[in-house]
Amino acid sequence: MESSxxxxxxxxxxxxxxxxxxxxxxxxxxxxxxxxxxxxxRDLGIIVTACAIFSSTLSGFGFVGGPGLVYNQGMSSVWxxxxxxxxxxxxxxxxxxxxxxxxxxxxxxxxxxxxxxxxNSEVSRFLTALAIILGVVGYLAAQIMAMAVVxxxxxxxVDFIPEVGIGLSMAISCAVLVFYCVTGxxxxxxxxxxxxxxxxxxxxxxxxxxxxxxxxxxxAGGVTTMMQDDPEAIGPWGTLGxxxxxxxxxxxxxxxxxxxxxxxxLMMTRRIRDFKxxxxxxxxxxxxxxxxxxxxxxxxxxxxxxxxxxxxxxxxDAAYSFLQSxxxxxxxxxxxxxxxxxxxxxxxxxxxxGAAAVIHDIPKAxxxxxxxxxxxxxxxxxxxxxxGAALFVRFSKDDLVALLGTFGWGTFAAAIVPTVAIGxxxxxxTAMAANVAIVSSLALNLIIELSGYRVPFGIHxxxxxxxxxxxxxxxxxxxxxxxxxxxxxDTIMDL
Amino acid sequence: xxxxTFVFIxxxxxxxxxxxxxxxxxxxxxxxxxLEDGSQQHxxxxxxxxxxxxxxxxxxxxxxxxxxxxxxxxxxFVLVQVLFYGGCLAxxxxxxxxxGPMKTPIIAGTAVLGLIFVALFWSYxxxxxxxxxxxxxSLPRPTAWMLLAVWPMPVFFMIAYYRLFDSWFFTAExxxxxxxxxxxEQAEERG
Numbered sequence: 001m002e003s004s005x006x007x008x009x010x011x012x013x014x015x016x017x018x019x020x021x022x023x024x025x026x027x028x029x030x031x032x033x034x035x036x037x038x039x040x041x042r043d044l045g046i047i048v049t050a051c052a053i054f055s056s057t058l059s060g061f062g063f064v065g066g067p068g069l070v071y072n073q074g075m076s077s078v079w080x081x082x083x084x085x086x087x088x089x090x091x092x093x094x095x096x097x098x099x100x101x102x103x104x105x106x107x108x109x110x111x112x113x114x115x116x117x118x119x120n121s122e123v124s125r126f127l128t129a130l131a132i133i134l135g136v137v138g139y140l141a142a143q144i145m146a147m148a149v150v151x152x153x154x155x156x157x158v159d160f161i162p163e164v165g166i167g168l169s170m171a172i173s174c175a176v177l178v179f180y181c182v183t184g185x186x187x188x189x190x191x192x193x194x195x196x197x198x199x200x201x202x203x204x205x206x207x208x209x210x211x212x213x214x215x216x217x218x219x220a221g222g223v224t225t226m227m228q229d230d231p232e233a234i235g236p237w238g239t240l241g242x243x244x245x246x247x248x249x250x251x252x253x254x255x256x257x258x259x260x261x262x263x264x265x266l267m268m269t270r271r272i273r274d275f276k277x278x279x280x281x282x283x284x285x286x287x288x289x290x291x292x293x294x295x296x297x298x299x300x301x302x303x304x305x306x307x308x309x310x311x312x313x314x315x316x317d318a319a320y321s322f323l324q325s326x327x328x329x330x331x332x333x334x335x336x337x338x339x340x341x342x343x344x345x346x347x348x349x350x351x352x353x354g355a356a357a358v359i360h361d362i363p364k365a366x367x368x369x370x371x372x373x374x375x376x377x378x379x380x381x382x383x384x385x386x387x388g389a390a391l392f393v394r395f396s397k398d399d400l401v402a403l404l405g406t407f408g409w410g411t412f413a414a415a416i417v418p419t420v421a422i423g424x425x426x427x428x429x430t431a432m433a434a435n436v437a438i439v440s441s442l443a444l445n446l447i448i449e450l451s452g453y454r455v456p457f458g459i460h461x462x463x464x465x466x467x468x469x470x471x472x473x474x475x476x477x478x479x480x481x482x483x484x485x486x487x488x489x490d491t492i493m494d495l
Numbered sequence: 496x497x498x499x500t501f502v503f504i505x506x507x508x509x510x511x512x513x514x515x516x517x518x519x520x521x522x523x524x525x526x527x528x529x530l531e532d533g534s535q536q537h538x539x540x541x542x543x544x545x546x547x548x549x550x551x552x553x554x555x556x557x558x559x560x561x562x563x564x565x566x567x568x569x570x571x572f573v574l575v576q577v578l579f580y581g582g583c584l585a586x587x588x589x590x591x592x593x594x595g596p597m598k599t600p601i602i603a604g605t606a607v608l609g610l611i612f613v614a615l616f617w618s619y620x621x622x623x624x625x626x627x628x629x630x631x632x633s634l635p636r637p638t639a640w641m642l643l644a645v646w647p648m649p650v651f652f653m654i655a656y657y658r659l660f661d662s663w664f665f666t667a668e669x670x671x672x673x674x675x676x677x678x679x680e681q682a683e684e685r686g
Contacts, residue, residue, distance in 0.1 A: 073543065073553055075638060082641060085649035086580055086608075092656060093587030097665060105676050219633040227628070227635065230546075232555020236619055236641040239543030239555040242562055242569035243516055250509075250576050254583075272670075276660035279653050287646075304549060311549050425586045426499050457516050457565055458542030464517075467509045474503040491676055494591060495669045 005329040006157040012333030013154060016199070016340060017176050023192045027184025034374040037185030038109040038356050040268045044190060049274065050281035051197030052190040052265045053091075055345040057084075057256065058200060058289055063339040064146055067322070068315035070297020071304075074226070076238030076458075077297075079248040081290045087256035088283045090421070095257045096266045096275050098424040101492045103267040110356040111260045111420070114267070116365075118424055118489055121431035126365035127438040129357040131415040132260050134442065136354040139408035140389040141396075143347040147173035148393070150339060153320060170390055177344055178386045181351045182379045189348035190265065196341030200289040203338035206331050207322075208291045211299035214326035215306075222302030229305045234298075244458025251463040255413030257421045261349030289342075292335070296322045355381040410462020414441030417466060418473035427493055430483050433476035441469040498589055502582035508575040515568055523563045541565065559623055566616070573612045581605030584652060588664070595663050600655035608648055615640040 031037050044052070069077035102114045112132070116125035148170035155164040180188040215222040226234040237245045257263060269275065300318040303309035312321055319339070323332040359377040360370045371377045418437040423429035447453075448461035455461055485493070522541040529535050538544060540561050546552040559566065581601055588597040619637040622628045631639040656664065 071552065074555070075641070076543075078641070082646045085646060085653070089584060089649050089652045089656070090580070090587075093584045093652075095587075101673065104673065105680050220630060223630065223633055223635065230554040230556075231623065231628070231635075232543075233552075234635055234638060235555070235622060236615060236637045237555075237569075239553040241542045241555070241565065243565050243572065244542050246569055246573050246576070249573070253576075253580065272665050272673075273660070276657045276664075279656055283650070283653060301552065304552070312551050315551055421583070422499075422502070422586070428499070455517070456520075456522050456541070459513070459516060464513055467506065467513055471503075471506045471510050474499075474506060478503075488676060488680055491672065495665070495672060 005324075005332065006154070006159075008329040009154055009333045009336050010158055012330075012337045013151075013340065016195075016337040019195050020176055020180050020192050020344065023195065024180025024183045024188045027180070027188035027191060030187050031183075031185045031375075034109055034360070034378060035107070036187060037375055037378045038352060038360070039103070040185075040187045040190055042103065042268055043270050044265075044268045045270060046274045046277045046281060048190055048194055049265060049269050050278045050285060052193040052268075052345075052349075053262055053278070054282045054286035054289065055193045055197040055200060055341065056262050056265065056349045057259070057286060058342050058346075061142070061146075062290070062293055063335075063342045064150070064316055064319055066293035067296035067300065067318040070294060071300045071312065071318040072315040073240050074230070074233030074238035074301065075236055076240035076245045077248065078238070078294055079245045080252045081293055083249050083253040083256075084286055084290060085283055086253045088279060088286070090253060091257040091263060091266070092275055092279045094421040094425055095263050096279075097272060097495075098492065099263060099267050099420070100269060100272050100275075101495060102424075102489075104272075105488055105492060108267065110353065110361055111264050111267075111416075112357065112361040112365075114424075115419060115434070116361075117486075119429075119431035119434050120483070120486060120489075121435070122365045122368075124419070124431050124434050124438075125361055127435055128416070128419065129361035129365065131411060131438050131442060132353055132357045133362075135260075135408045135411045135415075136350045136357070136385070137389065137392070138411075140347055140350045140354070140385070141393045142408070143343050143350070144170060144174060144386075144390050145393045147177075147340065147343050147347075150320070150336070150343075154336060167394060170394065173340070174386055174390050177347055177351075178383060181348050181386070182382050185378065185382075186268070186348075186352045189345075189352055190268070192341075192348065193345045196338075196345040197285060197289070199334060199338040199341045200292075201285050203331075203335040204289040204291040204295075207327070207335060208295045210327050210331060211295035211322070214322070215299050215302050216308065222298060222306075225302045225306040226298070233301070240458045242457075244460070247459040247463035251410065251413060251460050251466060254417055254421075254466060255409055255462065258413040258416035259409070260353050260412060260416060261346065263416075263420070264353055265349070289338075292319075292338075299326070351382050351385055354385045358385070410460070410465060411442060411445045413462055414445060414465040414469040418470045422470065422473060424493070426477070427485060427490070428482055429473070429477045430480045432480050433473045436476050437469040437473040440472055441465050444468060497592065498582050498585035498594075502579060502586060505575050505579035505582055509572070509579065512568060512572045512575060516565070516572075520564055520568060523561070559620075566620075570613070570616050574609055577605060577609045577612060580608070590663070596659050597655060597663060600652065600659075604649070604651050604655070607651070608645070611640060611644045611648060615645065 108114050112125045112128040115128045151173050152169035212218045296319050355378050358381045364370050415438040419434040444465040522539045526538045540556050543553040546554045585601050622637050
């Protein structure tokens with residue numbers, strides 16, 4: 001049974017990889033310009049955009065690290081999920097319409113393009129691109145590492161496959177990712193997101209039922225077991241406590257509209273009017289997919305505490321152990337495919353915005369124009385970034401990758417939320433304020449992460465840098481002369 | 496008051512909360528434990544510590560005692576957060592300084608979210624001081640507030656966005672102005 005389970009998981013994964021490659025080939029025919037490569041020709045419908053947004057939000061962290069955090073901390077990290085509904089409102093109320101309008105009027109191909117136009121500043125463009133590149137390196141490295149570890153685990157559990165090393169599993173998973181990202185650019189990225197999003201939604205719902213069935217006494221039984229062990233773990237603040245949990249809530253609500261790989265997709269819709277449906281579809285779909293995070297984490301904690309399952313060696317094993325022990329083989333196969341879907345949908349977004357920053361924004365900021373033959377360089381840059389990130393993962397210390405992965409969300413949030421979410425809705429905001437907000441957020445996040453400083457009460461360092469950068473942004477804008485906006489930006493901000 | 500001024504004030508409020516948490520409030524309780532090598536480690540239990548039976552997990556410990564004044568600071572933090580959210584949504588929804596039909600949904604929604612958090616805190620204090628807490632829909636009551644009220648409540652804002660999109664966020668007149676703007680930019684580019 002165990003042998004056939006592993007073969008079924010491998011077959012599901014093989015089908016999923018084949019689908020990604022197929023979409024890459026299909027998308028290659030539709031990618032004729034840089035605009036197609038980075039902006040999908042600004043022609044995405046409601047379902048595609050909604051799936052692209054929510055599946056990019058739930059990365060490998062959501063499927064591996066998330067359940068592990070719930071297992072480890074109890075309810076504390078569930079605030080990262082509960083915040084999803086307000087976070088979606090933030091992205092649509094503050095960012096969606098303005099970004100899409102700028103994109104249509106000025107034919108922008110990246111977020112730094114829009115920032116440069118809003119602030120009439122090439123320095124702002126450069127700093128935004130720099131923040132994106134720094135965040136992308138960490139995030140992408142973490143995603144590649146997650147793919148490699150899971151694939152290695154799956155391959156090594158199949159009897160007829162000889163022992164596979166981490167290098168080979170990294171090469172296989174990266175090859176699939178790079179193939180569809182290089183050939184089809186963001187078109188391949190968003191259409192694979194649809195497949196990936198559907199897989200994640202189905203996985204989320206099915207895992208919820210499997211988790212309820214796995215725990216003796218269902219939800220009430222599991223909750224009672226955890227309460228008897230430690231009432232705080234299943235209380236609203238978990239083991240981390242009130243301030244730590246609420247800092248998660250703040251960082252993930254506000255930070256969502258500062259994640260460039262997510263908000264860039266808001267620039268790709270066919271019609272502005274579609275936003276009113278996209279907000280609902282992406283929120284519902286994201287909620288269903290996130291059920292996996294909570295269900296597996298809590299079920300594994302209850303099973304271990306209740307003595308029904310041996311203790312895990314590492315919290316991140318929660319999802320893998322649950323699927324191997326309590327899920328039907330086909331469900332396990334779907335969820336493992338969903339896991340790869342979550343990782344790849346985030347990674348392809350990062351590859352795309354990273355390539356745009358390298359070949360479009362940095363040259364534009366430094367020499368005043370983008371590179372010639374942009375489409376060729378876009379494909380080359382995508383390949384180089386993916387290979388570079390894989391090599392970085394392969395030859396760096398494990399904790400460095402994890403550190404940079406954590407650094408990513410907080411950095412994006414603190415750098416981009418004031419600059420884009422606030423600045424695109426407030427004419428008084430100045431380029432100087434945006435630049436200071438970006439630099440201060442990068443500096444503070446780096447200091448907190450690299451110094452190993454343990455913030456009191458378990459408060460997330462990213463929340464502190466987000467509050468600081470936003471406060472600085474307001475203060476400096478009010479202290480510097482009011483900027484003169486171009487006619488088109490002024491009109492866009494009135495619309 | 497303009498939404499941006501309101502958001503700035505709430506930002507300053509959150510900065511003060513962070514200053515209080517980082518520099519003013521002591522973290523209690525704490526223990527000094529002796530490690531195997533004989534050295535001593537100061538263990539702060541405020542944000543959980545290693546589970547005594549399962550080292551791969553953390554545990555919360557004696558709840559109210561470990562939180563100390565942080566419980567009340569947490570309530571202030573989340574209420575300022577909710578006001579910040581309301582202010583930001585108002586910023587995104589305002590047109591030429593006016594909130595129009597979005598005024599009532601945003602004010603009402605913000606107030607309801609704030610009240611839900613107050614109820615969650617109140618419920619938590621009762622939960623943690625009770626020997627055998629009762630469950631609501633199989634969940635501890637404060638956790639039920641978190642999962643069944645805090646999580647779905649913002650759908651109200653989404654419904655308002657959906658219903659008022661065509662008449663407030665992006666009207667037919669806006670669409671016409673956008674077309675004009677695109678045409679004029681294209682003409683400018685052509686020289």
